[in-house]
Amino acid sequence: MQLEVNITGKSFASAAGKRHDVLDNVTFTLNAGEVGVLFGPSGCGKSTLLRILAGLDGNYQGHVACSPGMRLGMVFQEPRLLPWRTVEENVRLATPHVDDSTLSALFEVLELTVHRNHFPGELSLGLARRVALARAFAIEPDFLILDEPLASLDNALAGRLRDQVATLVASRKMMTLLVTHDLDDAVRLGDRLFFLSPRPARILHVETITAPRASRDEAQIGEIKRQLSQLDLANM
Ligand SMILES: Nc1ncnc2c1ncn2[C@@H]1O[C@H](COP(=O)(O)OP(=O)(O)OP(=O)(O)O)[C@@H](O)[C@H]1O
Numbered sequence: 001m002q003l004e005v006n007i008t009g010k011s012f013a014s015a016a017g018k019r020h021d022v023l024d025n026v027t028f029t030l031n032a033g034e035v036g037v038l039f040g041p042s043g044c045g046k047s048t049l050l051r052i053l054a055g056l057d058g059n060y061q062g063h064v065a066c067s068p069g070m071r072l073g074m075v076f077q078e079p080r081l082l083p084w085r086t087v088e089e090n091v092r093l094a095t096p097h098v099d100d101s102t103l104s105a106l107f108e109v110l111e112l113t114v115h116r117n118h119f120p121g122e123l124s125l126g127l128a129r130r131v132a133l134a135r136a137f138a139i140e141p142d143f144l145i146l147d148e149p150l151a152s153l154d155n156a157l158a159g160r161l162r163d164q165v166a167t168l169v170a171s172r173k174m175m176t177l178l179v180t181h182d183l184d185d186a187v188r189l190g191d192r193l194f195f196l197s198p199r200p201a202r203i204l205h206v207e208t209i210t211a212p213r214a215s216r217d218e219a220q221i222g223e224i225k226r227q228l229s230q231l232d233l234a235n236m
Pocket residue numbers: 012013020022041042043044045046047048049199
């Protein structure tokens with residue numbers, strides 16, 4: 001499985017009829033087993049890019065090529081659960097044929113076992129995000145898109161969820177693309193970090209982290225973050 005992204009332009013028309021350029025030149029490939037991270041300022045076009053990659057917006061210049069039959073899983077900041085369905089029903093709706101052992105294992109990793117029969121209204125944001133993750137993983141995706149899955153959670157919760165995401169990502173050889181504003185999350189989860197410019201977005205710098213995710217220790221993570229924080233992105 002491989003994803004080839006070669007976007008050369010994307011714009012929207014403003015209400016006044018003026019052209020609003022959102023993406024400039026975004027070119028990269030992502031291979032099975034890799035976690036790519038999109039890291040860029042607010043409003044630079046990350047969600048717009050994700051929508052294109054998910055096939056939800058075909059109105060752009062360039063091309064995106066992916067392996068045929070690729071299964072896509074998506075997790076948004078907003079968990080988007082059906083309020084009148086239980087946790088388990090929400091997950092099963094996406095994958096009616098998922099077997100019980102797969103589902104139980106997923107709920108176990110995400111610490112959702114005791115919440116199987118709860119309704120979304122009974123869940124905190126962190127729990128609801130975990131359900132959204134379970135739903136995305138239950139379909140056994142080839143390409144997983146995570147749009148700021150750790151945003152607005154307190155540090156302890158975000159850290160736990162990050163570890164759970166790392167466990168799940170390691171359990172399956174798929175392509176993952178994560179959007180985050182947090183350099184720490186990017187360095188702990190990512191294999192290749194794409195630093196984007198302000199709108200219209202282009203890739204300013206690509207950082208490849210060769211150390212396997214599971215073996216990155218605090219000293220390595222700190223050193224990578226230190227080096228990245230010294231990049232002069234404003235002048236690239
Ligand atoms: N459907 C649309 N019509 C017009 N303009 C849009 C549309 N969707 C996004 N935009 C504009 O495109 C720009 C990029 O938005 P986008 O949501 O992709 O940025 P982002 O990098 O994901 O932002 P954030 O980090 O704050 O979530 C913004 O200026 C936004 O107003």
